[in-house]
Amino acid sequence: xxxxxxxxxxxxxxxxxxxxxxxxxxxxxxxxxxxxxxxxxxxxxxxxxxxxxxxxxxxxxxxxxxxxxxxxxxxxxxxxxxxxxxxxxxxxxxxxxxxxxxxxxxxxxxxxxxxxxxxxxxxxxxxxxxxxxxxxxxxxxxxxxxxxxxxxxxxxxxxxxxxxxxxxxxxxxxxxxxxxxxxxxxxxxxxxxxxxxxxxxxxxxxxxxxxxxxxxxxxxxxxxxxxxxxxxxxxxxxxxxxxxxxxxxxxxxxxxxxxxxxxxxxxxxxxxxxxxxxxxxxxxxxxxx
Amino acid sequence: xxxxxxxxxxxxxxxxxxxxxxxxxxxxxxxxxxxxxxxxxxxxxxxxxxxxxxxxxxxxxxxxxxxxxxxxxxxxxxxxxxxxxxxxxxxxxxxxxx
Numbered sequence: 356x357x358x359x360x361x362x363x364x365x366x367x368x369x370x371x372x373x374x375x376x377x378x379x380x381x382x383x384x385x386x387x388x389x390x391x392x393x394x395x396x397x398x399x400x401x402x403x404x405x406x407x408x409x410x411x412x413x414x415x416x417x418x419x420x421x422x423x424x425x426x427x428x429x430x431x432x433x434x435x436x437x438x439x440x441x442x443x444x445x446x447x448x449x450x451x452x453x454x455x456x457x458x459x460x461x462x463x464x465x466x467x468x469x470x471x472x473x474x475x476x477x478x479x480x481x482x483x484x485x486x487x488x489x490x491x492x493x494x495x496x497x498x499x500x501x502x503x504x505x506x507x508x509x510x511x512x513x514x515x516x517x518x519x520x521x522x523x524x525x526x527x528x529x530x531x532x533x534x535x536x537x538x539x540x541x542x543x544x545x546x547x548x549x550x551x552x553x554x555x556x557x558x559x560x561x562x563x564x565x566x567x568x569x570x571x572x573x574x575x576x577x578x579x580x581x582x583x584x585x586x587x588x589x590x591x592x593x594x595x596x597x598x599x600x601x602x603x604x605x606x607x608x609x610x611x612x613x614x615x616x617x618x619x620x621x622x623x624x625x626x627x628x629x630x631x632x633x634x635x636x637x638x639x640x641x642x643x644x
Numbered sequence: 645x646x647x648x649x650x651x652x653x654x655x656x657x658x659x660x661x662x663x664x665x666x667x668x669x670x671x672x673x674x675x676x677x678x679x680x681x682x683x684x685x686x687x688x689x690x691x692x693x694x695x696x697x698x699x700x701x702x703x704x705x706x707x708x709x710x711x712x713x714x715x716x717x718x719x720x721x722x723x724x725x726x727x728x729x730x731x732x733x734x735x736x737x738x739x740x741x742x
Contacts, residue, residue, distance in 0.1 A: 375666055395663050395673075395675060396661060396663075396675065405645065405689075408645045408691065409645070410689065410690070410691045410721060410722035410723075411667070411720060412666070412720060413663075413673065413675055413718070413720065435666060437668030437671070438666055438667050438668060439667075
């Protein structure tokens, strides 16, 4: 691409990251088919945040959007990262799990429905503790159930990223799309620093954090299946392409023994860095493709 | 968290529902639904430093003259600053078409 073409592309590109969760869902669905379930005017607030004097949002930060994906029945589950860090509590968690369970049920009834999950979440909402954890367990089970009928596609665009129990949900998806800005990790950087000490993990060292949990590294090490620019149209096209591909030959969740073997081989006395992680997971492609 | 109820005279019912904003830090969401002609009711749930008096002043500016459409407005604010509040209100009123 020439310099001029790059500038033209930058000027016409529609950012995905800059959109809110509802706009993201709308931009993925076929034009004019967006229909929200359990939306803000149903006023399903978190009863727990208000009791703790914390501002609530009318959709509890989860958007359930039914519509068409390339002409096929689909549902998009979009987490709003701006509200409470995209954390999942009782209501938002139930919306997500319920919509995935409904999609699986629709498939069983002969109405093939596809699902896309837009992750932008720190994981469980600490103020709702066990209710959030229970909801995330239900989400995991629902993804595994739905994967029996249709590929489930996850997108982590950023800037919040995807952490905690929801990183497991991302790992369970048939295909995962990330951008360079996005991060994926079981524990967030601050949590690791707090538990392991700043010598081991400095959460303010952004190049270090992104070198381990950023989209580029996650793609290179096989935890994400596509690494894209922050471009809504590119992301939409990739989602459709993955649906067209159908189920992956060997889903990540069925490779767990191989992952266990790789982790068992790690020398934890050494400070982990990006190069070392790449070496640990580098044989994956040879073995499985 | 403060809760504040306000009422204003209004004209005909608003023509549509509107949602703007997000309850992110320093921000707010506004939900608007049509109400019966003549009266607008506003409920504000807010955390942060803005006093009920300042909220009232912000909304008086838009509704006290009674020329706006009749609506139920709900505001959920998370430490929203006066500048952001007036931008979001302007955005909501533009979308509702008054």
